[in-house]
Amino acid sequence: MGKRVYCERTAVVSRRGASRVRSGHPWVYRSDILEAAGEPGDIVRVADRRGRFLGRAFYNPRSEISLRIATRSDVPVDEGWFYSRIARAAAYRDSLSMDADAYRLLHAEADGVPGLVVDRYGPYLVVQAGSAAVERRLEWVAKALQKLCAPEGILARGDFAARRLEGLPRRVEVLSGAVPDSVTVRQSGVLFRVSLRKGQKTGLFLDQRENHRVAGSLARGRMLDVFSYAGGFGLHAARRADSVELVDSSEPALRAARENARLNGLENVSFTRANAFDLLRERAAAGEGYDMIALDPPAFARERRDLDAALRAYKEINLRAMKLLRSGGLLFSCSCSYHVREWDFKQILRDAAADAGRRVRLREWRGQAPDHPEILTIPETRYLKCAALEIL
Template sequence: MIDVVLKKGKEKAVLQRHPWVFSGAIEKVKGKPANGEIVRLLGSKDDFLAYGFYNAQSRVAVRLLEWDENTAVDEAWFRDKVRTAVAGRNHILEDGNTDTCRLVFSESDYLPGLIVDKYARHLAVQVLTSGIQNALPVIIDELNTLLKPLSIYDKSDASSRAHEGLETTNTLLSGTQPPELVMVKENGITYGINIAEGQKSGFYCDQRYNRKELASYTKGKKVLDCFSYTGGFTLNSLREGAASVTSVDSSALAIETLEENIRLNNFAGAEHTAIKSDVNVQLRKFRDDGEKFDVIVLDPPKYAPSRSALDRASRAYKDLNRLGMQLLNSGGLLATFSCSGAMDMETFKQVMAWAALDAGKQVQFVYQFHQPEDHPVRASFPEGEYLKGLLCRVW
């Protein structure tokens, strides 16, 4: 096994079990490991620290896996980590109202770069690191053994794979090709999931509890669901008796799937309008037309993929929320989210304060949204806490 040696004084984060070693912390590599190869990480005194995946192309040069020198990172190790992660989600699927969730959440489940989502009897995986790419045959075999899914589909189409020297892929790995719409249940609501063509792995199961919580405020209300995708917040609001819901998304496929989901749940008689449009453009149109709403949901894509983008992202979040605030009736509710791991909750609250000032509004934070337990946060890896949200009352 090839040794990678840290510079003097760079051991602290490793000893605290943080799983990332940046290229700038490395003193030397005793050999030429291939991308994704498992290496031995040593301190500046050649003392053992951990085993991890190496990648010369990535800014994160080593992704740590195991800190016990006597534990081999072999096929059995990967199988055990997959089994442990899946077992930790069993309780979510036991009540019969939900058959979709995240089974493996990357570093938080000690498998850096692996995402596995369950959609009824189908699985979607995303592979974001060269090390996991190398281990994928073992991982797929273990998932098949544990769950016997009808299909396992590879949705590794993220542009970040390029940083690991990997090409994007979107293909069937095992089983039979999933249908165009896989039917799943979440909180008792039926969704059609387009695994092959949908965003990310096909569905955003990280909002499961937030959708249900927000819906409790929507009975008899006029609701605007922005970045609605396939209708998570829309469907929950309709079920809870919202007077009307308007859904806005720029994706024609998302709007088409949303409307099919409304039919699947027998909500076709509800007052619902779907608009295919850029959200910022549509919000300005609503403002110019004098439209007002009682509840607005703003669930945008990731504006800050890294800390270097945080200032620009903060301005984008501020402008978006300023527009949302201007469209609310006095005392209305704004449910606003950020899925940018680089933006912590305190920064997000400050951005909201700036948005309120620019909008000439008073704002109360009445509830904090967060990611559910199938997206756990590892104590030594706070970066895993990416989803945050605020329910704001606006005057």
């Protein structure tokens, strides 16, 4: 018998798709693929209409984002490739000198591994596979993480909604070692008890870590933390403020926040289960006053079609918060909706200030923590917006 020759599958993309790849963006949509074959999670060669090499990509015909460029170099995307990308991401985190033992170790496309997220919580790692190609190669990912990070356990959180876009099942499983249900971690001197299997995202909103720290350093007087979840803004503020009230509509979130307040020995924190819109409206009507308010709502615009309603919701909560703040008061207002762009959010804040009749100074415009890096050619990696505002 003759020697078997391996034939690599090639995906041919349109002129628009090729231009997008050459611009540095890793996503090619199904509508820009002229020719392709393979199974979900295959790695394919990508070429333009003239057959010129563009890179190698994760392929999934079930997904609207059918190609995710893994490399623009003519190299194999194999176990060694995964190891080198994870090692490079880990080395970057080591360079950041973060005051925390919980942080993002690898941030998907921003670290060159499309669809892979890895978060560290003390001695444990939590992995999220958001692409079929990563899902099929989780064994490689786990081996690299074990060698590079020596964790006590690695947990795969495959229970987030975006996996259905890749045709992936929802499941949570231990990839190696042993992983407890919860673990205590430190963020800028504040302790948090994290539910690794059931907490939102992978357990904490790690991208807000530096914003929580800055808010805590400026806190004073009476503080209101709305959409508080586990208390990120409020518990940092409680070390300086006279009193802090955490508000969330979720009882499990408030239970977690109570436990975190107890862990830190904070006795100036109260907890209110309420709809944020109703509470802000009622407090403003009652003439209440605060020295600091944090607004960190969930993404109001998960899809572009939600944008108009989201803009109205963001304006409503910011208008009410501005009315509640005393002169000299501080507002930390956040949006994690990618579809709400920075200029949209700034205009929302301008309109809210005008309608509230308040003169507002922008003290600082902030984004996500540096362990969630932004790549200039991938706008989607810049998603978190945080405005630190002062009422004059």
